[in-house]
Amino acid sequence: AQKITQTQPGMFxxxxxxxxxxxxxxxxxxxxxxxWYKQPSSGEMIFLIYQGSYDQQNAxxxxxxxxxxxxxxxxxxxxxxxxxxxxxxxxxxxxxxxRDDKIIFGKGTRLHILP
Amino acid sequence: DTGVSxxxxxxxxxxxxxxxxxxxxxxxxxxxxxxxQTLGQGPEFLTYFQNEAQLEKSRLLSDxxxxxxxxGSFSTLExxxxxxxxxxxxxxxxxxVGEGNEKLFFGSGTQxxxx
Numbered sequence: 001a002q003k004i005t006q007t008q009p010g011m012f013x014x015x016x017x018x019x020x021x022x023x024x025x026x027x028x029x030x031x032x033x034x035x036w037y038k039q040p041s042s043g044e045m046i047f048l049i050y051q052g053s054y055d056q057q058n059a060x061x062x063x064x065x066x067x068x069x070x071x072x073x074x075x076x077x078x079x080x081x082x083x084x085x086x087x088x089x090x091x092x093x094x095x096x097x098x099r100d101d102k103i104i105f106g107k108g109t110r111l112h113i114l115p
Numbered sequence: 116d117t118g119v120s121x122x123x124x125x126x127x128x129x130x131x132x133x134x135x136x137x138x139x140x141x142x143x144x145x146x147x148x149x150x151x152q153t154l155g156q157g158p159e160f161l162t163y164f165q166n167e168a169q170l171e172k173s174r175l176l177s178d179x180x181x182x183x184x185x186x187g188s189f190s191t192l193e194x195x196x197x198x199x200x201x202x203x204x205x206x207x208x209x210x211x212v213g214e215g216n217e218k219l220f221f222g223s224g225t226q227x228x229x230x
Contacts, residue, residue, distance in 0.1 A: 004157075006157075033217070035218060035219075037219075043204070043223065043224060044221065044223065045158075045206070045208070045219075045221035047218040047219070047220075050218060089155075091157050091158070095217070100170075100171060101170075101212075102148070102160060102163050102170070102171060103148065103160075103219060104160050105150070105157040105158045105159075105160075106157050107156055107157045108155075108156070108157045110155070
């Protein structure tokens with residue numbers, strides 16, 4: 001079974017609109033962390049945002065925020081005021097601290113920002 | 116801090132040959148990961164190290180794959196008797212466990228093409 005599920009293989013969004021990228025995860029570990037990475041066409045992996053399972057507040061980093069719904073096991077990435085440079089692959093990742101402590105990735109969502 | 120360095124950037128080999136890739140993590144990072152990524156997919160976990168100890172190797176990985184991190188610094192990934200299905204980008208990432216969100220820092224990868 002998939003531990004990280006990203007159900008949107010591709011999305012098209014108009015520039016300056018907000019966009020939500022979905023991520024659901026599966027774990028029974030009480031202590032875990034969730035990450036989002038961006039991979040532009042250049043191939044580099046860029047860290048965007050992190051949410052710990054015990055964090056009380058949703059994480060925010062500039063235009064990025066993480067909509068963390070623990071009961072639903074959902075960790076959606078919200079990008080406000082999208083820009084052309086946001087066009088990239090986006091990956092959700094999880095670390096289960098007590099189980100095996102490794103970081104695994106979802107299959108990703110390709111985001112296209114339209115001018 | 117020069118970032119995570121991977122060599123070579125590209126490797127073209129004939130089926131059946133052995134190849135070895137090297138990863139130099141950020142100094143003082145105690146955890147190192149190897150991932151494999153094919154076009155349009157997320158990074159697939161291969162193995163990871165805590166200092167020089169290999170913590171886990173993916174069960175999906177055949178015995179042709181081996182990795183070492185002999186002194187807890189650089190790491191090598193060897194693929195013996197390469198097959199065309201091994202063609203992929205091999206990514207190395209490092210982090211320091213114990214400092215909060217422990218985000219991964221990625222190298223630029225080694226692109227392997229097996230002819």
